[in-house]
Amino acid sequence: GGCAIDKFGVPLPDETLNVCKDSDSVLLGAVGGDKWDNVPSELRPERGLLKIRKELKLFANIRPVKLYSSLRDKCPLRADIVRDGIDLVVVRELTGGIYFGEKKAVNEPGNVYSYDVEKYSDYEIERILRSAFEYARKRGKRLTSVDKANVLESSKLWRRIANEVAKDYPDVTLEHMYVDNCAMQLVLNPRQFDVIVTSNIFGDILTDEASVLGGSIGMMASESRREDSFGLFEPIHGSAPSIAGKNIANPIATISSAAMLLRAQNLLEEAAAIENAIDTTLHQKYRTVDIFDD
Ligand code: IPM
Ligand code: MG
DSSP, X not given: OHHHHHHHSSSSOHHHHHHHHTSSEXXXXXXXXXXXTTSOGGGSXXXXXXXXXXXXXXXXXXXXXXXXXXXXXXXXXXXXXXXXXXXXXXXXXXXXXXXXXXXXXXXXXXXXXXXXXXXXXXXXXHHHHHHHHXXXXXXXXXXXXXXXXXXXXXHHHHHHHHHHHHTXXXXXXXXXXXXXXXXXHHHHOGGGOSEXXXXXXXXXXXXXXHHGXXXXXXXXXXXXXXXXXXXXXXXXXXXXXXXXXXXXXXXXXXXXXXXHHHHHTTOHHHHHHHHHHHHHHHHTTOOOGGGOOO
């Protein structure tokens, strides 16, 4: 991210990319910072993040939301809503849609406009839906596909393909939900969800919302996948420049991303050891300020 811009003039040097390509898995830290907020947009650290996902072809981003029992009262929802915990997974499409579509900014006298294109092809929708169905099959067998098919053409296609793919997964129940309704349902009744599948931008927005159900955005890990066993693991949060250098950042999202990495490499005992360590630490009330028990 930023330090690469300072040293090499780009947020993601080829050398870094090649090291990642030669690895079995990648653990990635948060990128960005105030210092690089005003560099040209194609050089921002965030572009490096989008590029690494695209270059590594990581089209499926899996973001589990978990509320640890010891953090129940850190969840902003009423106790009766989260009495039975929260356990849902968002599968976000990661290499298509509006974040990668054609963009333009025109700034001429009397002619000022910008646009970003939300474009999805059938194969992109099909492969993310298949990943999500596979994921749902291993969990509660309920899949909610989130779109805005009452307004967007790209969402209408999304919904049509979702219904077609569903025929191959008769054991999984598919439901469609508009994204605005989903944003509401996540705080009204998060228990209704098992696996949510959605586009890049909707997934980005809904997972910030969903993450705080687990107490803090500093708790939420993620895994980005493609068809083989390669994966990139990262916290869903950014670099939080407002708290940089204060020694108060919550490391759990990154630590549990490492656990997800180990699990994906079939190092199950090692993954469980990390997860148990997180659990124990929380129970012993060692906490960062975002989840502090006062
Ligand atoms: C995330 C982040 C990134 C994204 C940003 C930093 C580009 O918000 O991983 O959710 O939008 O994907
Ligand atoms: Mg985000």
